[in-house]
Amino acid sequence: MSAALDPIRLRAKLAPRALAGGALALVVFAALNVAIAALVVSGALDDQWYDFRDLGLGVQQLREWLDGRTADQPGWLTDVLRSTTWLSYIVTALLGATGILSFVGGVLLVLIWVERRLIGRIQVRRGPNRVGPFGLLQPIADAIKLIQKETLIPVGADRFMFFLPPVLVFIPGLLVWAPIPWAPHMTYLDTNVGVLYLVAIGSLATLAIFMAGWSSNNHYALLGAMRTVAMMISYEIPLALSLLTVVVLTGTAQLSAIVEWQSVHNVWIGMLLPLTLFTFFFSSTAELNRTPNDIAEAESEIVAGFHTEYSGMKFGLFYAVELGNAVAVSALVAALFLGGWSLFGLQEWVPPYLVFAAKVGAVYFVLVWLRGTLPRFRLDQLMAFAWKYLIPLALVQLALVAVEAALLRRWEGEGVVAFGGFILVNGLFTVVAVRGWARFLGYAPEREPLLRPMLTTGVGGIEAADRMRTR
Amino acid sequence: MESTGVIIGFWALAGLTVGSAALVFVARNLLHAVLALVLSFMGMAGLFLTLSADFIAMAQILIYAGAISVLLVFAVMLTPLASRDNGNSLFALPGLAIGGAFALLLMFIAVDVDWPELRGAALAERAFDDTIAAIGRSLIDRYAFAFQLASALLLVALIGAIALVREDSER
Structure with a gap:
């Protein structure tokens, strides 16, 4: 040197x-x-x-100004602005698109490092710590490495269809951010079919992944693609059912209105519907190809699944989309089940988008935690879990919520009483149904005792891990 | 259709829909044809959007581009020799004749029917901004029977499919 x-x-x-x-x-x-x-x-x-710090109100004021609806404009300017109504659409669309793109880009740069460090921590190793302070520049180094690499095209591959998927898979990954409410008045696509939009966008990635697997001319890739397609169309049903449960309860399919509902009633839907929260979260991990459901790219079985043949930045795009989708699902869980930007009145003091970002980070941490901890399901276990377990329970929960929603519309007493009753009823239902249905399907711990984690206790368990950490 | 944006959007989307539908016929590879079909579905969803029918547009993407296309892909994957050269079809001429006749029939109906056209104030009076609520209300109100019938049919199809593929464990 x-x-x-x-x-x-x-x-x-x-x-x-x-x-x-x-x-x-x-x-x-x-x-x-x-x-x-x-x-x-x-x-x-x-x-x-207070509004000064709130981006949502700033955006709304900008739109009003561009529409010529504010009072303190000179007359000629108002006339010009009123005749160009498209201006407010274009300016706010560009603003929102820039915001979403820069947010997703920044998240991809930082969270790769966060995820690897966290998993390293969970698995008693250090994680990337060489490039830059604390290894912070590792994602950039990785990206430069991937861009430099040659992208190979296998012999016999369908060249056009091999080229397309990394691009196609990115489109839903960005579109899914559109209807997410960051703050009051701060939603890029505030449509009243928001929930349906999410399901529609989520179903688009399936085809791109299948194309990737099929066009590679590789058995492992095709196997991975078939697994993905089978898993995605199975798990779309519990996913849609859990979203429908939320829609039935709140009476709207508009994401900002769902958050508003939770804010007005001072309750999180995740508390009211724990089973629905679990169904949504678990089905999302299946759609995301993340542990415990990453059978589509199970390294120990089928090399890398559908993206076996992709190298260089094409692989990088798949990897980035996977991570971006994980963050998007965290945002959806935060918005639909954890109250979005509302925090029992605290959103008056802290900018709501920061509250929302904190919730997204918390849910993402749980996703990383699961990835670092859980083993992988087998394909048949995963399918059976969707069809025999999640779907029947989600259907019963939906019927229950329909009754509760009808009662809520007619309720004239204190809201606390109604929601307290719902929390009790749904919590009891969750416990009884999960336990009872598992027993009905043949789960019997007294006959087949659960295995203790032998290896961990054999080498010393948590204490040994601590010793390794401090050494 | 009053603003230029909608008109440009209509022609672009119509071109996309018709062009990719034509590609479905021309493509020699069956999977390329499926992809072109999906593109055509997306164009149709865009056309629904220009008509402010947001629910129908989303349902179009969800059902056709999301689900039906996956069904087609499965059919192609599970059929031997599906990705072979698809150039010469036995039924090209009868297919053309039947398709042409059907298109003519549809065009005749479209021209012949006296469509209720609303403009300006009359249109604004009939406008409702929440299509999803309006559709939901008419599904459980006016068209309740048809809705129930369709869901019963789907349930029967589901049970039938399970019964068909079920392994006989008693043997």
Whole structure:
């Protein structure tokens, strides 16, 4: 190694500059804070000092201004703006698209690192920690490596159909972000068929994945594709049923209205419908090809499933879409079941989109946790679980919720009583139904005792893991 | 159709729909034909969107582009020699004749029927913005019997399919 690149000398050389940069950033940060404080104290932001930090209201004001509906415009400007109604559509569409694209791009860069570090932590190893501080630059290094690599096309592959899937699979991965409500007035596609839109978009990826597997001219790829298609069309049913349950309860298919409903009633749908939350979450992991349901690309069985033959950045696109979809599902769980941007009144003090982002992060953490902990289901187990277990239970839950929704419309007492009763009834139903249906299908722990995790206890269990960690 | 955007959208989507439908016939590879068919379905969904029929558009994508296409793909995969050259079909001429006759019949009906056309104020008066609620209401109100009949039919088909493929475990 040459002296110029020696890390210790380099660090000593760069330390004064880093200090100066840090000091400058501190000064800029302090100046910004002083400026904001001066703005607030001067009274220029009275009546809207809270709105000032709320992007949703900012967007709404921009739309009103572009539509020529605000009072403080000169007359000629209002006339021009009123005659160009398309302007507000185009500007807000570009704004939203830029926002979604930059958010998804940023998330893909950061969360790959987060996921690998977390799984490393869970599995008692370190995870990427070489490139950059704490290994933070690892995703960028990986992306550069993937771009440099040659993309091979196998002999006998259908060239056109081999080229298309990495692109096609990205489209639903971006479109799914459109109806997600980040804050009040901050939804890119606030349509009243939002839930149906999600199901429709979710079903599009199936075809792209099948194309990838079929066109590769590879048995492993075709097997992976067939598994994916079979699994996706099986799990779309419990997924749609759980979404339908939410729609029946809230009486709307508009995502922002569902969040609004939870905010008004001060209750999370996940509390009211624990079984539906589980059905949605589990079916989503199947649609996402994530552990415990990643049989479509089970490394130990069929190499890499449908993307066996994809190399370079084409593989990178598949990988990125998988991660992006995981974040999108986290966002859906947060919006539909965990109250979205509402947090029992706290959203008045913290910008709602930050509340929502925190919830998305929490759900994503659970997804990573599952991936780091659980083994993989067999194909037949997975199919049987969807058809024999999730679908009947989801149907019964749907019927129950239909009755509850009808009662709720006629309820005139305290909301707390009604929702408390629903939580009790649905919680009891979840316990009884899950247990009872499992017994009906032949689950009998007293006859076949569950296996203890022998290997873990054999090598010392949690304590040994702790010792390894601290060493 | 008043704004230029809708007119441009209509012609683009119509071109996409008809063009990819033509590709379905021309494609020599059966799977390419399936993909072109999906593209045609998507174009149709776009046409529904230009008519502000958002529920129908989403249902079109969900059912046709999402489910029916997967069904076709399964049929192609499970059929031996499905991806062979599909160039010379025995039924090209009868198919053309029947298809042409059917298209003529549809065109005749479309031209002949006195469609209720609404414009301007009359259109605004009849407008409702929540198509999903309107469709749901008429499904359980006016068309309740047809709705029940269709669901009973689907249930029977489901049970029939399970009964057909079920292995006889008693043997």
